[in-house]
Every structure is written in structure tokens, then in C-alpha cells.
Amino acid sequence: MISFLDLKKINEPYENAFQQKLKSVLENGWYILGKEVEIFEKAFAQYCQTKYCIGVGNGLDALTLIFKAYIQLGKLQKGDEVIVPANTFIASIFAIVQADLIPVLVEPKLETYNINPDLIKEKITSKTKAILAVHLYGQLAEMDQINEIALQHNLIVVEDAAQSHGAKNNKFENLNSAAAYSFYPGKNLGCLGDGGAVVTNDQELSKVIHSLRNYGSEKKYYNEFQGVNSRLDELQAGFLNLKLPNLDTDNEKRRTIAKRYLDEIKNNKIVLPFWDYSNNHVFHLFVIRTENREALQQYLAQHNIQTVIHYPIPPHKQKAFDSEFSGWNNTSFPITEKIHNEVLSLPISPVLTNDEVGFIIEILNQY
Numbered sequence: 347m348i349s350f351l352d353l354k355k356i357n358e359p360y361e362n363a364f365q366q367k368l369k370s371v372l373e374n375g376w377y378i379l380g381k382e383v384e385i386f387e388k389a390f391a392q393y394c395q396t397k398y399c400i401g402v403g404n405g406l407d408a409l410t411l412i413f414k415a416y417i418q419l420g421k422l423q424k425g426d427e428v429i430v431p432a433n434t435f436i437a438s439i440f441a442i443v444q445a446d447l448i449p450v451l452v453e454p455k456l457e458t459y460n461i462n463p464d465l466i467k468e469k470i471t472s473k474t475k476a477i478l479a480v481h482l483y484g485q486l487a488e489m490d491q492i493n494e495i496a497l498q499h500n501l502i503v504v505e506d507a508a509q510s511h512g513a514k515n516n517k518f519e520n521l522n523s524a525a526a527y528s529f530y531p532g533k534n535l536g537c538l539g540d541g542g543a544v545v546t547n548d549q550e551l552s553k554v555i556h557s558l559r560n561y562g563s564e565k566k567y568y569n570e571f572q573g574v575n576s577r578l579d580e581l582q583a584g585f586l587n588l589k590l591p592n593l594d595t596d597n598e599k600r601r602t603i604a605k606r607y608l609d610e611i612k613n614n615k616i617v618l619p620f621w622d623y624s625n626n627h628v629f630h631l632f633v634i635r636t637e638n639r640e641a642l643q644q645y646l647a648q649h650n651i652q653t654v655i656h657y658p659i660p661p662h663k664q665k666a667f668d669s670e671f672s673g674w675n676n677t678s679f680p681i682t683e684k685i686h687n688e689v690l691s692l693p694i695s696p697v698l699t700n701d702e703v704g705f706i707i708e709i710l711n712q713y
């Protein structure tokens with residue numbers, strides 16, 4: 347059986363180092379907001395080429411705290427509209443809602459699965475104050491166009507980078523904005539539990555998020571804001587400190603597999619993902635499209651190849667939004683719905699072997 351993502355195998359090489367790390371944290375006797383978190387925050391800021399990094403409890407909180415911090419700073423207000431792709435993992439939308447802001451959905455491009463910048467303009471109203479760009483499946487959204495629109499309309503740009511650790515283009519993209527990361531075990535950089543981080547160059551913003559994650563407090567028992575409890579813990583930070591140095595190598599392995607899939611899968615029932623072969627894609631997922639998805643998924647399962655659907659139901663059709671946002675469930679986003687009906691994610695990870703990749707390609711070409 348070729349599993350979709352073999353997390354045990356991904357973490358196996360670190361077993362000894364993880365155990366030593368556990369021992370050292372135990373010996374220190376300090377478990378929350380200590381040395382390991384500080385080291386990780388420095389290292390990850392440097393890795394992202396940003397001035398600040400704040401470790402938090404998970405990716406959803408990373409996003410939510412960015413919006414809440416902008417509200418504290420008076421740069422956003424409750425009820426402001428935030429543009430967000432209609433096809434994303436639900437956390438992107440929940441973060442906006444949980445900060446008392448209004449999500450406004452915009453269709454993606456069918457080819458890249460990322461938000462279509464041309465369609466953003468149509469949705470901008472006097473209440474629009476921010477864009478949440480999602481780098482879906484590991485591929486950067488079209489940030490040049492998005493930043494230009496934001497500049498024209500005086501909008502804040504926030505990046506959901508939970509699937510795109512290490513994706514780069516030549517430009518410095520986080521200027522005057524913030525990006526949210528998740529270190530959920532299955533992400534390109536994953537810990538052994540929940541974890542997340544915000545990176546930014548905005549000192550004011552970083553200070554507020556730093557405080558918000560810890561009860562709105564910088565000095566113990568003095569609470570400046572109504573914050574939350576969302577801290578990256580020492581153990582997870584310690585594990586991430588061991589894994590971060592290998593992130594670029596791991597991403598390169600993912601790209602090598604993606605390149606083989608793109609070069610060697612030849613079947614007109616299968617639409618392969620778009621990639622310009624640059625480092626702007628880290629292939630968190632390798633997502634193909636096919637009209638009869640169920641048949642293909644079953645066929646692959648019969649040949650012991652596990653696949654996953656990211657995601658079967660688009661956010662606007664979720665029961666969670668049943669009565670909200672003027673009947674989202676009844677609105678229509680045809681490209682988003684097509685994507686959600688047709689996508690299938692093939693196995694891809696740094697530990698997938700050449701032979702396994704070859705077998706998957708062979709089976710797909712015989713379909």
C-alpha cells in the first residue's frame with residue numbers, strides 16, 4: 347500500500363534527536379514560552395526573511411490573531427469586508443469570521459487553483475479593507491497583482507501560508523503585511539502536535555500579536571488586551587528547530603516528484619496542475635483534476651494507491667454557513683464547485699520513493 351502521506355516515515359530520521367530534545371526540555375523544567383520558542387522564532391523569521399516571527403498554537407489562530415491585532419491597532423474594524431478565495435481550507439474563512447470581519451468570496455483560476463486577481467476588483471466595495479491571499483496546495487498566489495490592487499484601494503494584504511512553507515519568488519512579499527503558518531503534522535514543516543506562527547515586518551503588529559497570544563499580557567497578570575491562550579509550546583518548538591534546517595531539501599524532493607508526475611503522466615482523462623517550474627511552488631499537495639473522480643480514486647485504491655480529496659465541499663456549501671452571509675449555501679461559484687468536484691490529491695512527500703512514484707505514474711497511464 348502506498349499511503350497518501352507517511353508521517354511516521356517522515357519523522358523516523360529524527361527519532362534520536364527528538365528524544366534528546368525531550369530530555370533537555372524535561373531537564374530545563376520550563377515548558378511554555380522559553381528558550382526553544384525564542385530560538386525557533388528567530389530561525390523562522392530569518393528563514394522567511396522577515397523581521398519578526400511570533401509562535402502561536404496553530405495555523406487558524408495565527409490567521410485570527412493577525413486580524414484581531416489589526417482591529418486593536420484601529421486598522422480594521424468589526425464588520426469590515428475581507429476578500430478571500432472561495433476555494434480554500436475552511437480555516438481561512440473561519441479566521442475572518444472569528445475576528446468579527448465579513449468574508450467576501452472570490453473565484454479562483456481553474457489552472458492554478460489560486461484566487462483570480464481580475465475578479466478581486468469586482469468585489470471591492472467601500473467596506474473592503476483587506477485581502478486574505480491563500481497559497482493553496484503550496485503555490486504562491488499572484489502576489490504582484492494582488493499587492494497592486496491592494497495599493498490602489500488601500501487594502502491590507504494578509505497571507506495564508508499554511509501550505510506554502512518555503513515557497514519563494516524574487517520579490518520581498520511580506521512587506522507591510524503578515525503571513526500565517528501552520529505546523530500541523532502533515533504540513534511541509536510539521537511538528538508532533540499543533541503549532542503555528544505569524545511572520546511580519548510590521549513591528550507594531552508583531553507587538554500586539556505577541557501580547558494577544560498570551561492573554562493580552564506582556565507582564566504577568568497585567569492584561570493590556572482581551573487576548574487568547576495560543577502559544578507554541580517548548581517541545582513543539584524544539585522539534586521544529588530540528589526539522590527546519592531540512593525544509594528546503596524536503597521541498598526540493600517534493601518538486602522533483604512533481605516534475606516526474608508532470609513529465610510522465612500521460613492520460614487525457616487527467617488534468618495536471620499548472621507549475622512554472624520556479625521555486626514559487628513547494629507542492630504541499632499534487633492536485634490533479636478528472637471528471638469521474640470516484641472511478642479514478644477507486645481504481646487507484648484497487649492498485650493500493652491512497653489518494654485524498656482537498657476538499658470535497660467548498661466553504662460556501664458548508665453547513666456551518668447555513669444561515670449566514672445572505673444564504674451562502676444557495677449562492678453559486680461555478681469554478682470553485684468544479685474544482686471541489688474534480689480534484690484528487692496524489693501521494694507526494696519527501697519520503698515517497700522513486701519506485702513508488704514510477705508505479706503511480708504507470709498505473710495512472712494505464713487508466
Ligand SMILES: *Cc1c(COP(=O)(O)O)cnc(C)c1O
Pocket residue numbers: 404405406407434435437438480506508509527528529530540541542
Ligand atoms: C492547515 C491550514 C490552516 C490551519 O492550520 P491549523 O494549524 O490546522 O489550524 C489554515 N489554512 C490553510 C490553507 C491550511 O491548509
